[in-house]
Amino acid sequence: MSEVPDSVAVIDQIPQQGEPLTPRTPLHHTARAGGAGQLHYREHDLTGLLVLRGNAADKAFAEAVKATFGCPLAKTLSFVMAQEVSLLWLSPDEWWVLCPPDQAYALEVQLRERYSGHFALANNTGGMTRIQLSGPQAVQVLKKSIPYDVHDAHFPVGKVVATVFGKTQAVVRRLGQNDWEILARRSFADYIWRWVEDAASEYQR
Amino acid sequence: MFHIYCPHCEEYREEEEFHPKGEAHLARPEDPDNCTDEEWGDYLFFRKNPRGVHHELWVHAAGCRKFFNVTRDTQSYRIYETYKIGEQPSKAITA
Numbered sequence: 001m002s003e004v005p006d007s008v009a010v011i012d013q014i015p016q017q018g019e020p021l022t023p024r025t026p027l028h029h030t031a032r033a034g035g036a037g038q039l040h041y042r043e044h045d046l047t048g049l050l051v052l053r054g055n056a057a058d059k060a061f062a063e064a065v066k067a068t069f070g071c072p073l074a075k076t077l078s079f080v081m082a083q084e085v086s087l088l089w090l091s092p093d094e095w096w097v098l099c100p101p102d103q104a105y106a107l108e109v110q111l112r113e114r115y116s117g118h119f120a121l122a123n124n125t126g127g128m129t130r131i132q133l134s135g136p137q138a139v140q141v142l143k144k145s146i147p148y149d150v151h152d153a154h155f156p157v158g159k160v161v162a163t164v165f166g167k168t169q170a171v172v173r174r175l176g177q178n179d180w181e182i183l184a185r186r187s188f189a190d191y192i193w194r195w196v197e198d199a200a201s202e203y204q205r
Numbered sequence: 206m207f208h209i210y211c212p213h214c215e216e217y218r219e220e221e222e223f224h225p226k227g228e229a230h231l232a233r234p235e236d237p238d239n240c241t242d243e244e245w246g247d248y249l250f251f252r253k254n255p256r257g258v259h260h261e262l263w264v265h266a267a268g269c270r271k272f273f274n275v276t277r278d279t280q281s282y283r284i285y286e287t288y289k290i291g292e293q294p295s296k297a298i299t300a
Contacts, residue, residue: 076214077215077216090269091213091268091269091271092213092269092271094269147219147222148218161268162267162268162269163267164219164222169267
């Protein structure tokens with residue numbers, strides 16, 4: 001066990017004193033849910049997001065990650081889940097950790113205590129939002145939105161892909177046969193939400 | 206549309222996920238303080254513009270955001286291979 005170095009600013013974003021804050025998601029101004037019948041979409045409640053960068057070939061790093069988050073470093077274009085935590089592969093040296101917002105700080109501190117080598121961890125909670133699509137027609141919305149091939153053989157359950165979405169970008173992952181999730185930057189959340197509403201409208205009749 | 210193999214994502218992706226970043230394998234003069242103006246000018250400003258096989262730098266901007274090299278024919282648009290930064294093109298391809 002090593003101490004968290006002083007040179008790293010590790011800040012709990014949730015204030016411990018004063019009035020408790022009411023967390024608002026990037027899409028708090030919308031209905032946050034929609035759809036009917038074969039297609040439903042909703043915004044996930046506020047999620048903690050840690051952006052993790054490091055060397056996957058470093059065994060000590062990989063072990064510290066597994067011990068902290070409960071799941072191993074995800075392999076290329078895949079994600080792993082352990083209870084409430086998801087670990088998404090973004091690039092060969094970058095992963096996103098999704099966790100309950102009140103655990104983000106604790107997990108960050110834990111990883112810094114377990115491993116002090118060359119790595120980076122940034123708490124981006126609130127920087128992204130998660131839009132979940134479900135139902136047999138959900139795939140139709142994606143076909144209109146991303147250039148990526150969403151066929152079962154090409155985009156199986158457990159895969160995560162960062163790609164172009166409409167005129168912006170998003171990370172798309174497949175949680176189940178008919179369950180998909182779009183992760184979008186908060187500044188583009190409104191655009192993507194309206195895009196999804198529009199794209200979904202023809203399948204709700 | 207190009208169908209480009211990203212050596213980091215290890216699969217083919219659509220061209221709109223990528224951005225071209227110009228010529229690959231530009232070697233920075235070892236000692237910029239003591240090289241000639243011509244050497245420095247060549248490094249900063251002058252680029253090849255071949256008709257035929259060309260080595261280019263691309264970035265997977267909407268995907269893994271990693272840079273990599275592409276060997277491409279500027280005339281036929283055929284992509285011969287893609288390889289990671291720091292690697293050399295695996296075979297000598299001539300037009």
